[in-house]
Amino acid sequence: MNGISAYIARRLGITLLILLAVSFAVYVIFSLLPYDPAALTCGKNCNDPGIIEANRIRLGYDKPFWEQYWLFLSGLFVGRSFGTGAAAIFCPAPSFGYSFQQHACVTNLLGDALPVTIYLAVGALILWLIVGVGLGIIAARFRGKIWDTLSTAFVLVGTSLPTFLTGLMLIIFLVIKLDGSPFPSDGYTAPEEDFGQFLLSMILPWVTLAFAFAAIYTRFVRSQILEISTEDYIRTAKAKGLSDGRILGKHTLRAALAPIVTMAGLDFAGLLGGAILTEAVFNLPGMGRLSLKAVVDIDLPVIVATTILAAAIVVVMNMILDIAYAFIDPRVRV
């Protein structure tokens, strides 16, 4: 177990360094954009240099790049106040900055959006794992038979249909055209508000998102199982006299676990950064919609924050997966 703790500690250290590098890279890219962040704060037809200069000082854009980056970093840990005196706005730690367009601390915006995306991603993940892994196993088990053909058809449809089309079709047929449809036509209800309504508002987005992923996972799991079935140790299991069901359930799936977990982890991390299309179609106020709106409005602090957060989620998920490997694969443990 000592080996594992050391491994985790080392992995944590590396992750922190990567996060620092990522935040720096994102900050550099956005400071190089041909926009004046101070001018952007005062709207499209704003020509008053007084206001622009005041905002520049207030948001710290007058300071040199290194100091700006330092203020951003330290804000993450101790909070940060914008402006001075009575007009000052304080964003407590972890502060990702202040969005002048939305008149809110970016952290608060993220705090509202992230749970929505988490609910969306977790529900979809569970759904597509059940469907994808299940169908993949069935397709591999009955290779070349009718079940395999049907699952291939499912894969073809699932990978071909874009999520916005699936989503819109579901809305048209299950919400608009269906009399007495239980699904709300618009918007999102928080679970703490009304859990039943929350489930109803999430079912269609979950199905939409899971459909595309389930198709990919069906194909992936099927090919993994077929590949592992040719391994020598599966032949050994057969030579021992184990039944096909036991070989599949114990020996083959155990070996397929690592690649499936890896793929699911990375896909899940990608989704936490925002499922832009699904959120847009179903009007869910999640990370995807927040990012989209920020890009359209050129709301730089929000863009920086969502980008760094999305990258951080992927980096952290990679770390979690590496640690999970140590538990899945005894050869990594040593």
Place this chain on the structure above:
Amino acid sequence: MSLLSVRDLRVEFKTPDGVVKAVAGVSFDLNPGETVAIVGESGSGKSVSNLAYMGLLPASKTTISGEVLLETDSGVVNLIGMDNDNLRKIRGKDIAMIFQDPMSALHPYYTIGDQLIEAHQVHNNVDKSVSRDRAVELLALVGVANPAERMASYPHQFSGGMRQRVMIAMALMNNPKVLIADEPTTALDVTVQAQILKLLSDLQARFGMAVILITHDLGVVAGAADRVNVMYGGRLVESTGVNEIYENPMMPYTVGLLDSIPRMDQGHGKRLRAIPGQPPSLIKLGEGCAFAARCERKKELPEGTCDTSPELKEVKPGHLVRCHLYAAKGASK
């Protein structure tokens, strides 16, 4: 009757290029306690013939015919055409197998204890602790130090030779009547090879099982086998006792195999003789002798003799040869 009797076994694979006749009518017998070596180069059908009746080839692409009669506790059964569920009960119990590459033949994610116990549990309705005791006992028997502790180790924590010992222990869990050893030492160092072969023959003497030793290495055969079956192009071409094969090889292919082994008793500077040409394609194999294209003694026979396939004939008591050179004359030297 013998313990295992293989009669006219044929194995064909459907491939995009045509039907591969991997095994084209092989017959041999295995008596209790006996070791029969099956020798041949890659693609001669030596492995496939034994994997086939064990049901270890992909069923959808393989056609098997012939008879493989096994004497079990409940009478003689034919393994060919047996449904998978019944065959499964024979695999690992009456007939066990060990394979060429011990590195990949054990599941990397399960402890060897788990894998050994599983091999026993599947055929015996006993408490897990019984299987565990049996596993520890066999690990000790195959020469694994601290067997009780090593039960919790994973395959990667063993060396190649040790893993093959674990494989052997796993094969012996149910006291099988027949052990099929498919190139058991090919992937191992020479010194380890000798140890494993010694272990196999010790265990054979102890448990009285019969062994089918599949190998391309006539050096391995010399010390381990009672009888030798030489395969070429999916057929047996020579079958005789182990001493006879070295003293009086008849089929030119067997002679070629023996000539290609380095020998201590031949002078320095002598080059090894290789058999010219390539093994035949098993798709285009025609009516003639499969070895004719590479045979150096073909010219001793009248033109066209080798266009028909010779029969496997007993040219001397206990010495069978498939070769036109011996067909007419009987035993000759």
